[in-house]
Amino acid sequence: MVMAALSMDEAGRYDQGRLTLHVVWTAVVAAFGGLMFGYDIGISGGVTAMDDFLTLFFPRLLRRKNQAHESDYCKFDDHTLQLFTSSLYLAAMAATLVAAHVTRKQGRVRSILLAGAFFILGVIFNFASVHVAMLIVGRMLLGLGVGFANQAVPLYLSEVAPARWRGAMNIGFQLSVTIGILVANLVNYFTQNIHPWGWRLSLGLAGIPATVIFLAGLTLSDTPNSILERGLASGDGDVADAAEKQAYEVLCKIRGIPDVRAELHAMKQASQASQAVQSPWRAMWKKNKPQLAVTVALQVFQQLTGINAIMFYAPVLFQTVGFKSDAALYSAAITGGIKVLSTLVSVALVDRLGRRKLLLEGSVQMLVAQVAIGVLLGTSLKAGQEPSGVVAIWIIVLTCVFVPGFAWSWGPMGWLIPSEIFPLESRPAGQSVAVLVNMLFTFLIAQAFLSMLCAMRFAIYFFFAAWVLVMGIAAFFLLPETKGLPIEDVDSVWRNHRVWRTLLPPLTEAEARQQHMRQIM
Numbered sequence: 297m298v299m300a301a302l303s304m305d306e307a308g309r310y311d312q313g314r315l316t317l318h319v320v321w322t323a324v325v326a327a328f329g330g331l332m333f334g335y336d337i338g339i340s341g342g343v344t345a346m347d348d349f350l351t352l353f354f355p356r357l358l359r360r361k362n363q364a365h366e367s368d369y370c371k372f373d374d375h376t377l378q379l380f381t382s383s384l385y386l387a388a389m390a391a392t393l394v395a396a397h398v399t400r401k402q403g404r405v406r407s408i409l410l411a412g413a414f415f416i417l418g419v420i421f422n423f424a425s426v427h428v429a430m431l432i433v434g435r436m437l438l439g440l441g442v443g444f445a446n447q448a449v450p451l452y453l454s455e456v457a458p459a460r461w462r463g464a465m466n467i468g469f470q471l472s473v474t475i476g477i478l479v480a481n482l483v484n485y486f487t488q489n490i491h492p493w494g495w496r497l498s499l500g501l502a503g504i505p506a507t508v509i510f511l512a513g514l515t516l517s518d519t520p521n522s523i524l525e526r527g528l529a530s531g532d533g534d535v536a537d538a539a540e541k542q543a544y545e546v547l548c549k550i551r552g553i554p555d556v557r558a559e560l561h562a563m564k565q566a567s568q569a570s571q572a573v574q575s576p577w578r579a580m581w582k583k584n585k586p587q588l589a590v591t592v593a594l595q596v597f598q599q600l601t602g603i604n605a606i607m608f609y610a611p612v613l614f615q616t617v618g619f620k621s622d623a624a625l626y627s628a629a630i631t632g633g634i635k636v637l638s639t640l641v642s643v644a645l646v647d648r649l650g651r652r653k654l655l656l657e658g659s660v661q662m663l664v665a666q667v668a669i670g671v672l673l674g675t676s677l678k679a680g681q682e683p684s685g686v687v688a689i690w691i692i693v694l695t696c697v698f699v700p701g702f703a704w705s706w707g708p709m710g711w712l713i714p715s716e717i718f719p720l721e722s723r724p725a726g727q728s729v730a731v732l733v734n735m736l737f738t739f740l741i742a743q744a745f746l747s748m749l750c751a752m753r754f755a756i757y758f759f760f761a762a763w764v765l766v767m768g769i770a771a772f773f774l775l776p777e778t779k780g781l782p783i784e785d786v787d788s789v790w791r792n793h794r795v796w797r798t799l800l801p802p803l804t805e806a807e808a809r810q811q812h813m814r815q816i817m
């Protein structure tokens with residue numbers, strides 16, 4: 297047994313790993329999951345605006361669109377068309393629940409591979425679509441991929457990363473989401489002029505990241521945490537010993553230091569605790585209410601920043617200031633580019649400043665920008681005018697203040713924090729909750745947004761601003777800092793938090809002993 301003769305003194309501290317080439321490679325591969333998600337989010341808006349696409353699948357809508365006024369938001373209001381976009385979110389919600397089971401019982405890599413396979417199938421269906429049903433089936437297959445990828449990839453990144461760089465590495469996922477959205481928008485800009493099959497190209501190009509995820513996923517080894525946990529779960533001593541040896545080797549390779557016994561020891565304790573848990577869902581409900589509440593709130597709040605609605609509205613603003621038919625390109629390049637760069641800022645700062653400071657700063661920045669946009673739009677609309685060129689320029693500038701506020705705070709933290717706050721046994725289930733709630737609220741806001749815009753007009757900015765205020769206050773009082781803590785030790789933050797500790801059941805004697813051992817290591 298690797299750990300047999302280990303005393304606490306020999307073990308030393310265990311957050312010393314280097315950023316090895318192996319870790320960087322796993323991050324790059326895993327990040328393709330984010331690229332695929334971003335591409336799928338970004339591609340549908342442009343494709344559903346292409347006449348060739350509408351002619352083939354939604355001819356009735358095309359007639360309506362041609363008769364409508366440029367600024368008429370109701371022109372795209374069609375249930376089947378909405379189903380094309382939203383079927384992805386619905387399928388992802390269902391898939392992520394299955395993914396929780398697969399990721400725990402079969403390992404993180406198995407889920408990543410399954411995601412890749414679903415992505416490839418989905419792209420084939422979409423690319424070859426000849427009727428609406430094929431389109432929707434393709435979109436649902438992509439959704440199954442998203443359900444698995446968004447569940448397993450952030451988890452994989454957080455477990456593989458050295459504690460000191462966990463934030464930065466995990467945000468690689470969100471970085472690739474933003475790159476995926478940007479690339480999709482640029483692709484649509486060029487393919488809209490390729491008649492009549494430009495839309496096929498837009499949907500088909502997703503085949504590249506899909507194939508990369510699948511093939512490169514075959515080169516990944518699972519996380520040592522998962523290898524150990526599954527070895528113990530087999531109930532066979534030999535299998536468990538072999539798994540421990542394998543986990544040790546993998547950990548040496550990813551940490552790049554000769555002695556990883558202390559970290560392995562903590563993982564082993566977490567794996568042992570995990571064995572007592574039959575149903576991670578029930579355990580999560582009983583023991584991890586604080587984590588669950590924070591996870592749900594992070595996702596609801598991330599979507600209630602209004603990011604997707606505001607990004608949707610940006611091309612219209614660019615049109616108003618005179619970019620005409622190039623508006624979509626400029627809007628995508630400018631706001632999308634800013635989003636990518638700001639996410640990089642988050643990568644650089646998250647492990648130095650911590651999660652809380654970024655969330656709080658981002659909230660203030662978004663709040664100021666949204667209130668200012670609301671006031672500007674409100675005053676020009678009250679005067680009975682559409683926003684003038686100058687007002688629209690100011691709104692664009694303020695949108696460019698809003699976007700980084702989101703991109704270095706609630707955007708990445710929505711994926712990072714749920715992946716690091718749950719104990720090993722309920723980590724996959726916890727991350728599934730994150731995916732499920734994220735998809736649900738993305739879907740709900742996408743469905744409600746056009747009607748809300750019609751009814752509330754400029755006040756929609758105040759609506760989102762009010763939520764940003766609420767989330768800033770909630771983060772200030774309720775979110776503990778998790779920066780730099782080894783993943784199997786993050787649990788302690790809840791017991792030390794003055795609000796959350798009141799919700800937790802008392803530690804059993806064994807748990808108290810384990811916690812004490814970890815603290816003195």
Ligand code: BGC
Pocket residue numbers: 337470473474477598603604635707708710734738
């Ligand atoms: C969110 C998406 C959003 C994207 C924008 C993601 O974290 O979940 O809804 O479109 O960030 O960058």
